Amino acid sequence: MTRGRIEFPPSFFDPSITLDSGQAFRWRPLDESRNGWIGIVSGNVVKVSEKEARVLSDNSQDTEALQRYFSIDDDIDSIFATFPYDKTLNSSKRGLPGLRLLTQDPWECLISFVCSINCNIPSIRLKIDNLSRRYGKKIETDLDFEAYSFPTAETLAKASKRDLLTCKLGFRWKYVKFIAKRVAKGELDLDKLRNVSYQVSLQELISETSGMTFGVGPKVADCVLLYSLHKTEAFPIDVWILRCLERFYPEETGGSVRSLTPKKYFAISEAMRMKFGRYAGYAQLYLYVKMRHDFHSM
DNA sequence: TCCCAGGTCCTAC
DNA sequence: GTAGGACCTGGG
Numbered sequence: 001m002t003r004g005r006i007e008f009p010p011s012f013f014d015p016s017i018t019l020d021s022g023q024a025f026r027w028r029p030l031d032e033s034r035n036g037w038i039g040i041v042s043g044n045v046v047k048v049s050e051k052e053a054r055v056l057s058d059n060s061q062d063t064e065a066l067q068r069y070f071s072i073d074d075d076i077d078s079i080f081a082t083f084p085y086d087k088t089l090n091s092s093k094r095g096l097p098g099l100r101l102l103t104q105d106p107w108e109c110l111i112s113f114v115c116s117i118n119c120n121i122p123s124i125r126l127k128i129d130n131l132s133r134r135y136g137k138k139i140e141t142d143l144d145f146e147a148y149s150f151p152t153a154e155t156l157a158k159a160s161k162r163d164l165l166t167c168k169l170g171f172r173w174k175y176v177k178f179i180a181k182r183v184a185k186g187e188l189d190l191d192k193l194r195n196v197s198y199q200v201s202l203q204e205l206i207s208e209t210s211g212m213t214f215g216v217g218p219k220v221a222d223c224v225l226l227y228s229l230h231k232t233e234a235f236p237i238d239v240w241i242l243r244c245l246e247r248f249y250p251e252e253t254g255g256s257v258r259s260l261t262p263k264k265y266f267a268i269s270e271a272m273r274m275k276f277g278r279y280a281g282y283a284q285l286y287l288y289v290k291m292r293h294d295f296h297s298m
Numbered sequence: 299t300c301c302c303a304g305g306t307c308c309t310a311c
Numbered sequence: 312g313t314a315g316g317a318c319c320t321g322g323g
Contacts, residue, residue: 116303117304118304119319120302120321120322120323121303122303123321126321168320169320171306171317171318172318175306214306217305218305236304237304238305239305240304241304258314259313260305261312261313261314262312263312
């Protein structure tokens with residue numbers, strides 16, 4: 001049987017830079033060389049290198065899911081050609097060859113970024129792994145490797161507070177359960193958001209529902225829109241990006257930002273959209289990853 | 299031991 | 312509207 005497999009063009013993809021960039025949280029390097037990575041795409045175990053992505057777990061020939069996941073049709077050079085000249089951004093691009101914007105499953109992405117609230121990346125990973133182990137299904141592979149699918153909305157909607165807390169979700173447990181219920185009932189239809197504009201899908205994600213706590217603010221919503229629904233206008237603003245913007249884009253932030261209220265968030269995000277256009281999200285990705293890399297190599 | 303983390307929500311002005 | 316604080320808890 002031929003299993004799903006795609007080849008990456010030369011210098012298209014750097015697994016280490018992309019899969020450890022804070023877009024997705026379930027990829028693991030196979031060894032210390034960090035040349036090969038293993039993760040899960042559309043419920044299948046996938047092994048990735050600089051040259052290819054290969055499904056290890058089933059016998060489907062479907063390569064579409066892989067192509068979509070790695071945003072294979074996006075040409076980074078053409079996208080950067082749409083940007084105005086920008087020294088900071090150009091330097092980020094030079095420093096991050098092979099960084100790709102992923103197009104993940106929106107449901108998994110939404111829960112992942114709810115788990116990210118007030119957490120560091122190792123801690124986010126832990127939560128998502130715990131959820132998958134506890135509520136996902138084991139995926140069979142030839143390898144000696146334990147992989148679990150991401151739990152469905154129906155499953156998480158039924159999960160108890162106690163069990164969610166054993167997954168180390170902390171106060172986020174109620175957000176996860178609440179969102180899972182909305183998705184399971186069809187009140188929130190993530191797939192439908194693929195076909196609507198950035199603004200409409202943003203409103204849909206952060207719309208208030210009967211005064212109940214929801215856990216999806218502008219930042220989480222923008223991450224889902226950019227990293228899973230491929231709304232490339234989305235410009236998520238977190239603490240790292242905010243520091244970067246204050247320093248390199250003071251006109252857009254209006255100087256230093258004391259506290260990022262929703263109103264300010266939308267104003268700054270919109271200003272970056274005005275500056276970089278319909279691919280502003282790509283600018284965000286490159287700036288964010290560059291900030292993190294520079295910080296860790298200091 | 300203490301502080302912080304890819305934010306969000308609640309409360310008091 | 313806006314600022315300030317609480318929030319679970321694992322890691323550094």
